Amino acid sequence: MRKNASLVLLFVFVVFAAAGCQRLSQRTAGRPYLADEEMVSIYYLAGKLGMTVSQETNKKIVLSNTINTVAIYPKLDQIYVNNDYLEPVGKIKKIDGLIHIRSSVEAEIQSKLIKPAVEKQVEAAPKSQLPGQSSWKSAGKTIVIDAGHGGKDPGAISTHGFYEKTVNLDVALQVTQILRDKGYKVIMTRDSDKFIELEERAAIANRSRADIFVSIHADSCATSSKNGFTLYVARNASWASKSLAGSIDKQMLQTGIKSRGTRKADFRVLKYTRCPAVLVELGYLSNYWEAKQLKNKDMQKRLANAIACGITDYFKNR
Numbered sequence: 416m417r418k419n420a421s422l423v424l425l426f427v428f429v430v431f432a433a434a435g436c437q438r439l440s441q442r443t444a445g446r447p448y449l450a451d452e453e454m455v456s457i458y459y460l461a462g463k464l465g466m467t468v469s470q471e472t473n474k475k476i477v478l479s480n481t482i483n484t485v486a487i488y489p490k491l492d493q494i495y496v497n498n499d500y501l502e503p504v505g506k507i508k509k510i511d512g513l514i515h516i517r518s519s520v521e522a523e524i525q526s527k528l529i530k531p532a533v534e535k536q537v538e539a540a541p542k543s544q545l546p547g548q549s550s551w552k553s554a555g556k557t558i559v560i561d562a563g564h565g566g567k568d569p570g571a572i573s574t575h576g577f578y579e580k581t582v583n584l585d586v587a588l589q590v591t592q593i594l595r596d597k598g599y600k601v602i603m604t605r606d607s608d609k610f611i612e613l614e615e616r617a618a619i620a621n622r623s624r625a626d627i628f629v630s631i632h633a634d635s636c637a638t639s640s641k642n643g644f645t646l647y648v649a650r651n652a653s654w655a656s657k658s659l660a661g662s663i664d665k666q667m668l669q670t671g672i673k674s675r676g677t678r679k680a681d682f683r684v685l686k687y688t689r690c691p692a693v694l695v696e697l698g699y700l701s702n703y704w705e706a707k708q709l710k711n712k713d714m715q716k717r718l719a720n721a722i723a724c725g726i727t728d729y730f731k732n733r
């Protein structure tokens with residue numbers, strides 16, 4: 416009898432255990448694994464939309480370019496395109512530390528974006544301002560533009576396989592052209608793919624009695640999600656150096672790339688130049704989408720314009 420009772424107990428236990436297992440497996444199967452696969456990260460989305468992640472907190476993420484702004488609220492599962500509420504977009508969730516959104520939302524955002532018809536006017540503007548601007552302030556000013564790395568030194572290598580030295584030179588050449596058009600005397604430390612020692616770069620600025628020195632680089636780090644542009648001045652930088660960095664920062668914000676602000680570091684090109692000196696890190700080549708943007712000719716033009724405008728603003732405000 417006792418044996419029978421324990422058999423019954425065992426039977427009951429097995430039935431309950433099986434039921435429990437089933438419940439558990441049902442719950443596991445119910446998790447939206449499939450939905451996860453159809454989700455894309457905000458960086459992927461930004462790249463698809465031709466935008467950059469300009470703000471990223473737990474509560475709010477902003478994707479932007481010069482014309483459009485997409486605000487994402489992960490905790491509310493809401494998205495706004497240029498302050499316009501987007502119809503329910505489903506669950507916004509964190510996967511591997513990055514906010515992900517249903518991939519089909521891209522098309523919904525695209526349909527609400529303002530198309531860049533303004534682009535042509537932006538390009539034309541500097542030329543019409545030319546005669547007035549070249550006559551004052553720019554006269555007699557010497558600017559040294561330093562394209563980082565070169566020759567045997569490629570600098571950082573992007574996730575897409577291109578070199579930092581190439582991006583630096585492409586942007587530096589454009590900055591130089593814009594400033595020369597405005598009437599400034601611009602000396603480049605290199606205007607082709609050649610290697611120049613860091614001390615020599617500073618010496619070029621000192622020998623030419625330059626008014627300012629601007630070095631152009633692109634960043635890289637082990638964390639692939641890190642993005643944004645950064646400005647550097649030397650540790651004991653003058654007020655003028657900081658002011659120049661501030662002017663460039665303000666203009667570069669207009670490109671849509673996130674600002675990481677002005678930081679201090681004794682890079683040799685900053686430490687050994689006697690004039691106000693700033694080093695610009697255009698963005699992160701280790702970030703998939705930012706690297707893609709930095710290779711983009713239109714973005715390079717925007718960055719060059721921003722740096723040139725930052726420089727002219729600096730001279731105007733002195």
Ligand SMILES: [Zn+2]
Nearest residue numbers: 563570632633
């Ligand atoms: Zn560099």
